Amino acid sequence: MKVRYTYRLRPGARAVDRLVMDAGLARWVWNQAVAAAKAKQPWWTDKTLTAARKEHDWLAAGSVVVQQQVLRDFRASKHRKRFKSVRRTQPSLNYTLRGFSLRAHDTGRVRLILAGRVSVPVVWSRPLPSVPSSVRVYRDALGHWWASFVVDIDDDSNHHPETGKSVGIDWGVARPATATDRTFDLEHPNLGRKAAVKLAAAQRRMARRKPKPGVRASRGYQAAKRQAAKIHERLRNQRREISRAWAAKVVASHDVIAVEDFRPRFLASTTMARKAADGGLGILKRALIEQGQRAGRQVVLVPPAYTTMNCANCGTRAKTRLALSTRTYTCATCGNIDDRDHNAAVNVLLRAQTTLGAGLDPADVEAVRHEHPRVLAHAESGIPRL
Ligand SMILES: [Zn+2]
Numbered sequence: 001m002k003v004r005y006t007y008r009l010r011p012g013a014r015a016v017d018r019l020v021m022d023a024g025l026a027r028w029v030w031n032q033a034v035a036a037a038k039a040k041q042p043w044w045t046d047k048t049l050t051a052a053r054k055e056h057d058w059l060a061a062g063s064v065v066v067q068q069q070v071l072r073d074f075r076a077s078k079h080r081k082r083f084k085s086v087r088r089t090q091p092s093l094n095y096t097l098r099g100f101s102l103r104a105h106d107t108g109r110v111r112l113i114l115a116g117r118v119s120v121p122v123v124w125s126r127p128l129p130s131v132p133s134s135v136r137v138y139r140d141a142l143g144h145w146w147a148s149f150v151v152d153i154d155d156d157s158n159h160h161p162e163t164g165k166s167v168g169i170d171w172g173v174a175r176p177a178t179a180t181d182r183t184f185d186l187e188h189p190n191l192g193r194k195a196a197v198k199l200a201a202a203q204r205r206m207a208r209r210k211p212k213p214g215v216r217a218s219r220g221y222q223a224a225k226r227q228a229a230k231i232h233e234r235l236r237n238q239r240r241e242i243s244r245a246w247a248a249k250v251v252a253s254h255d256v257i258a259v260e261d262f263r264p265r266f267l268a269s270t271t272m273a274r275k276a277a278d279g280g281l282g283i284l285k286r287a288l289i290e291q292g293q294r295a296g297r298q299v300v301l302v303p304p305a306y307t308t309m310n311c312a313n314c315g316t317r318a319k320t321r322l323a324l325s326t327r328t329y330t331c332a333t334c335g336n337i338d339d340r341d342h343n344a345a346v347n348v349l350l351r352a353q354t355t356l357g358a359g360l361d362p363a364d365v366e367a368v369r370h371e372h373p374r375v376l377a378h379a380e381s382g383i384p385r386l
Contacts, residue, residue, distance in 0.1 A: 001294070002133075002152055008123040009137065009145040015118045019137065019145070022116065023091030025062035027084045029070045034081050044071055063115035065099035092138035100135050112137075112147055122147060129153050141229040159296030166256035168349025169288070170307065170341045171281050174327075177246070178341035180349050184253070186246045186284070195235050202228040239280050243287040251291045258352030259288060260344070261301035300352035311336055312346035 011019060032052070033044040042048075046068055053060040059067075073094060074081065099115040112120045114137065132149035139145050168180040177186040202224050209221035217225075250257065262281070292299040309318045311329070313336035322329065322340060329336070329343040338346075 002150055003294070004148050004150055005126075005128055005132075006146055006148040007125060009112065009120050009147050010123065011118075011120045011145050015120050016145075018116055018118050019093065019114075019139075020091055022062050022066050023093050024086070025059055026066050026070045026093060027086070027089065028059070029067045030074060031083050033071060033074045034083050037081060043075070046071065063099065065095065065115040066093055069094045069096060069099065090139045090141065092136065094134065094136050096134045102132075120145075120147075140233070142226070142233060158294050160252060162255050163253055165254045166258065166349060166353070167250060167254040168258040168302075168345040168347070168352065169250070170260050170344040170348055171262050171285065172341050175341060176281060176284055178339070178345045179250070180342070180345045182342065184246075184250050186242075189238075189242050195231050199228060199231045199235075202231065236283070239283050240287070243280075243284040244291070246284070247287040247291045250288060251295045251297055254297065256298045256300065256352065256356065257288065257292045258300045258302055258349045259285065260304050260307060260348050262304050298356070300355065302348045302351045307344040307347040307351075308340060310343075310347050312338065312343045312350065 029044070029049065029052075036042065036044055049064075049067055049071060053064065053067075093114075095114060101113045102110050103113050103119075105111045105119070105121075109121065110124070112122050112135070114120065120137075128149060128151060130151050130153065132151045134150045136148045137145065138148070166180075167184060169184075170178045172178060175185060175187055176189075177184075179185055205224035206221060206228060209218055209224060211217040211221060262285075289299050289301075306317060308322055308329075310316070311318070311331035311334060313331060314334040316331060316333040318329075318332075327340050329338045329340045331337075336343075
């Protein structure tokens with residue numbers, strides 16, 4: 001199974017210059033490829049690139065491995081291919097085996113050596129489990145550089161022992177996660193409020209100092225922007241940490257993990273607070289799925305339809321949708337009274353068990369997506385981040 005291991009880089013001034021230059025040229029190659037595709041011209045190939053490098057010395061000054069990788073990424077990209085602007089994109093570079101190596105420096109520390117003889121010190125916050133097959137080097141909004149290595153880890157070595165237990169999870173705004181076993185509920189961490197005030201202030205400052213089109217952004221604007229980015233990043237990190245700790249607990253105690261497959265877009269309509277909550281739920285859901293898969297657990301994604309309307313006790317469907325403010329589910333047929341989210345969590349688990357009981361082949365799930373829960377195959381979730 002392929003996973004990502006990410007480390008902070010501490011490139012010197014010369015390395016930064018080179019990385020920024022290579023990233024600029026990579027962006028140029030990408031934009032040429034987009035332009036050709038948009039103009040219905042033949043797609044850029046390695047040959048087109050070789051010709052362009054012969055024609056332009058400034059292009060040939062950049063690393064050929066990086067530029068060839070851009071074309072491979074371009075061909076492989078399933079998203080709509082857009083132009084990348086200097087202002088809106090941070091430098092990002094992909095290197096395959098040919099373009100990087102890890103080598104011990106005179107000091108004994110292992111450094112990352114990139115195409116173009118760029119040598120970068122790495123903060124080895126934890127060991128790499130095996131030899132990486134590729135690396136993405138990028139700068140974040142705060143100006144920090146990172147290396148994200150793709151490594152293959154042994155599938156079975158990380159598997160947890162069986163527990164004989166299953167759990168259903170329902171996501172919500174008031175309480176991020178409600179579990180069938182209430183000891184695994186995740187209450188709202190409330191870390192947003194103070195940060196939200198600070199963030200709003202920074203955003204107001206940004207709006208006030210926003211440069212007119214064609215005018216250079218003022219220093220005040222840049223400072224406000226950096227501050228907003230910093231608050232964002234801190235919040236994201238806190239959420240990620242809480243999410244990971246909670247997911248680890250759930251994964252350690254259950255063989256089958258049934259998860260409501262909510263689409264964040266359904267919730268993210270009105271307020272900023274809602275949007276922030278959605279972002280948090282996205283991180284939480286991803287953490288649970290990734291850790292579950294890595295531990296060899298059966299992770300089942302259940303479509304959210306009717307999970308809040310059905311009675312988990314007798315299966316009767318309520319005639320009307322529950323208002324969001326109604327926190328209790330009351331069944332008119334069997335008299336079952338339950339916390340609204342807990343009732344939904346039980347429904348999520350019941351549906352997953354029906355599916356697994358029916359012996360549904362995970363590979364077939366696309367065809368029955370709307371009637372049955374989706375069993376997540378290892379391969380389809382892409383490469384989880386560690
Ligand atoms: Zn009932």
